[in-house]
Amino acid sequence: xxxxxxxxxxxxxxxxxxxxxxxxxxxxxxxxxxxxxxxxxxxxxxxxxxxxxxxxxxxxxxxxxxxxxxxxxxxxxxxxxxxxxxxxxxxxxxxxxxxxxxxxxxxxxxxxxxxxxxxxxxxxxxxxxxxxxxxxxxxxxxxxxxxxxxxxxxxxxxxxxxxxxxxxxxxxxxxxxxxxxxxxxxxxxxxxxxxxxxxxxxxxxxxxxxxxxxxxxxxxxxxxxxxxxxxxxxxxxxxxxxxxxxxxxxxxxxxxxxxxxxxxxxxxxxxxxxxxxxxxxxxxxxxxxxxxxxxxxxxxxxxxxxxxxxxxxxxxxxxxxxxxxxxxxxxxxxxxxxxxxxxxxxxxxxxxxxxxxxxxxxxxxxxxxxxxxxxxxxxxxxxxxxxxxxxxxxxxxxxxxxxxxxxxxxxxxxxxxxxxxxxxxxxxxxxxxxxxxxxxxxxxxxxxxxxxxxxxxxxxxxxxxxxxxxxxxxxxxxxxxxxxxxxxxxxxxxxxxxxxxxxxx
Numbered sequence: 001x002x003x004x005x006x007x008x009x010x011x012x013x014x015x016x017x018x019x020x021x022x023x024x025x026x027x028x029x030x031x032x033x034x035x036x037x038x039x040x041x042x043x044x045x046x047x048x049x050x051x052x053x054x055x056x057x058x059x060x061x062x063x064x065x066x067x068x069x070x071x072x073x074x075x076x077x078x079x080x081x082x083x084x085x086x087x088x089x090x091x092x093x094x095x096x097x098x099x100x101x102x103x104x105x106x107x108x109x110x111x112x113x114x115x116x117x118x119x120x121x122x123x124x125x126x127x128x129x130x131x132x133x134x135x136x137x138x139x140x141x142x143x144x145x146x147x148x149x150x151x152x153x154x155x156x157x158x159x160x161x162x163x164x165x166x167x168x169x170x171x172x173x174x175x176x177x178x179x180x181x182x183x184x185x186x187x188x189x190x191x192x193x194x195x196x197x198x199x200x201x202x203x204x205x206x207x208x209x210x211x212x213x214x215x216x217x218x219x220x221x222x223x224x225x226x227x228x229x230x231x232x233x234x235x236x237x238x239x240x241x242x243x244x245x246x247x248x249x250x251x252x253x254x255x256x257x258x259x260x261x262x263x264x265x266x267x268x269x270x271x272x273x274x275x276x277x278x279x280x281x282x283x284x285x286x287x288x289x290x291x292x293x294x295x296x297x298x299x300x301x302x303x304x305x306x307x308x309x310x311x312x313x314x315x316x317x318x319x320x321x322x323x324x325x326x327x328x329x330x331x332x333x334x335x336x337x338x339x340x341x342x343x344x345x346x347x348x349x350x351x352x353x354x355x356x357x358x359x360x361x362x363x364x365x366x367x368x369x370x371x372x373x374x375x376x377x378x379x380x381x382x383x384x385x386x387x388x389x390x391x392x393x394x395x396x397x398x399x400x401x402x403x404x405x406x407x408x409x410x411x412x413x414x415x416x417x418x419x420x421x422x423x424x425x426x427x428x429x430x431x432x433x434x435x436x437x438x439x440x441x442x443x444x445x446x447x448x449x450x451x452x453x454x455x456x457x458x459x460x461x462x463x464x465x466x467x468x469x470x471x472x473x474x475x476x477x478x479x480x481x482x483x484x485x486x487x488x489x490x491x492x493x494x495x496x497x498x499x500x501x502x503x504x505x
Contacts, residue, residue: 001158003027007068007077009090011035014107014134015080016042017141021166023054030056030067061090065097074101074158080134083110083277091118100126103155107134107147109278112184112191119151119183128155131183133190135384136168144168146384147177148193148376150186150369168383176383178375185369189376192356195282195296197385199352202299202442204242207345208250210429214329214438215337219259223250229342236346236390236418265309271300272307279303282359289362290485292453293355295348298445327436337432343425348446350391350418354409355449357395361406373399373406394418410453419450426450469494 008019008031019029019042033039039057046055058064068075077094079087087106094104104122106115106129115131122129130151134141147167149156156179167177180186211217211225226247229237237243252260270276279300286293305312316323329337357373364371377396380386398404398412409415430447433440452458467473468491476488 001074001076001161003076003159003162005030005068005070005076007031007064007075009033009077009079009094010081010086010108011038011042012080013138014141015078016045017138018078018080018107018134018145018166019055020045020049020051021142021144023049023051025165026054028054028056030058030064032058032061032064061093062097065094072101074103075099076159076162077102077104079104079106079108081108082275083108084114087114087118091122098125098127101128103128103130103159105130105132105149105159106187107132109133109190109194109276110187111277111281112188115150115184115187123152128152128158130155130159131185131187133186133193135190135193135379135386137385140168140383144383145176146193146379146382146387148180148186148189148379149177150180150182150184150189152182153179170378170381174378174381176379176381178372178378180375181369181371183367183369185364185367185371188363189360189371189379191278191281191285192360193380193384193386194276194278195286195293195300195359196352196356198279198282198303199296199299199355199442200242200349200386200388202302203295203345203348203352203446204246206433206438206440206443207341208246209326210329210341210433210438210440211338213326214433214436215334216328219250219261223247225338226250229345235342236394237342237349237388239387239389240349240391241385241387267306267309268303269307271303282356285363286355286359289359289366291355291359291362292449293359294445294449295352295442296355299352299442302439302441324437326438329432329436329438332432337429340425340428343422344429344443346390347419347422347426347450348443349388350394350415351446351449353386353388353391353395354415357409358407364406416454423447423450465494468492 005028006022008015008029011019011031011033016038019031022029023046031042042055043057046052056067058067065075075098079090081087081090087108087110104127110131112131115129119129128151130149133148134145136145140146144167147163149159149163160179163177164175167175169175180189208222211222226243230240230243230247232238249261254260271279283293283297283300286297360371360376374396377392377399380392381389394414398409398414404412426443426447430440430444433443464475468475472491474488474491476483477490
């Protein structure tokens with residue numbers, strides 16, 4: 001389907017930049033936004049980029065729909081609005097003017113179940129609703145984002161040429177978009193992307209603090225390290241978006257010559273203020289599906305704890321000088337330690353991907369989406385926050401091998417080999433961080449995840465015995481085969497239950 005006009009609902013940082021991208025491709029964007037600030041910003045950008053003739057504001061949904069109407073040709077809309085109620089309100093406002101064949105692409109960070117509910121509402125009327133994750137921040141929205149669409153085959157077939165046109169392209173010129181599958185799978189994939197993102201960002205901020213506080217490196221020095229990590233084309237952290245922008249952040253100064261980073265308060269609020277729900281949902285999904293995703297979960301909780309800076313200050317004052325203060329690391333060779341830190345970050349990044357993909361695999365089985373995981377990786381090759389060429393290259397090799405198990409990537413010899421090589425470095429970094437009171441929750445959790453995922457002697461042996469003691473929860477015998485995660489066949493009467501007047505005789 002050749003899209004010449006599109007109706008954009010919501011023109012904040014993402015929607016506004018995508019509107020300009022569409023205009024650049026000759027697509028006339030008719031938009032509605034209740035925010036005067038957003039309207040003024042988009043019109044200003046349109047004027048600056050000389051795209052005013054391709055971007056038109058409408059103050060009501062009827063006018064917007066009339067502008068898109070062109071005989072029997074379907075109208076195409078895109079949402080870029082906060083998750084939850086605003087999408088339902090927008091559908092309510094548009095519905096009187098919709099006809100069978102019209103297509104709505106929801107490019108918001110929406111919950112996948114809400115997407116499926118709206119599909120069930122609209123599809124009986126012949127209206128297509130595509131749940132579509134869009135990644136890369138507003139910069140990528142301007143020049144080509146990573147896109148993860150899910151919906152009916154008919155809708156995806158119609159919109160794929162348009163999406164391939166506007167999507168980011170990898171180094172081989174391939175678009176970072178694919179027809180993922182039915183239902184809410186597109187938004188689910190984006191949710192997993194964001195869970196992986198939270199894990200990677202926390203790992204990287206811990207590495208930054210280890211360099212800054214633990215090694216006493218200044219911002220310029222850290223920027224140089226990040227640039228080297230990202231630029232070494234022979235090593236696994238090559239072409240990593242977060243490391244790349246990390247170098248810029250470390251070096252950027254304001255108009256007075258001061259480092260901007262130096263005055264950024266240590267609070268991440270997007271989860272707590274509910275402007276961003278995907279990280280929370282990713283953690284919930286891992287728990288619901290009984291899939292261990294500890295680095296992602298711990299990273300999310302770290303962000304949540306950081307959000308209330310005032311509360312942390314109150315606790316700090318209550319400790320009356322006895323609080324924990326990160327210190328300078330002693331007794332290490334800096335170059336060797338930086339090599340360990342590189343390996344620790346790489347191992348932790350890889351485990352973030354594995355954990356997220358394991359959750360996605362379980363959801364794929366549950367919902368029958370029939371996802372192609374090589375397609376999912378293609379989405380993440382460019383234009384997204386978790387872009388990490390070395391990691392994705394490795395994972396694609398694994399997924400294309402015959403012996404891989406989507407539910408157990410750790411059990412693949414290629415991945416097991418990578419983690420075994422990096423484990424000593426990860427352990428040394430975590431031990432030093434603990435010794436000198438540096439924050440290493442995500443790094444340390446990645447270490448433990450690696451340890452217990454391959455262990456055949458866990459202390460949960462004792463926990464299982466206690467569960468059987470007080471709850472008769474049953475257990476398996478060590479002399480038997482490991483078996484599946486189902487209730488055991490054995491119970492031991494550790495201490496018989498007795499009534500008040502019974503004796504022990």
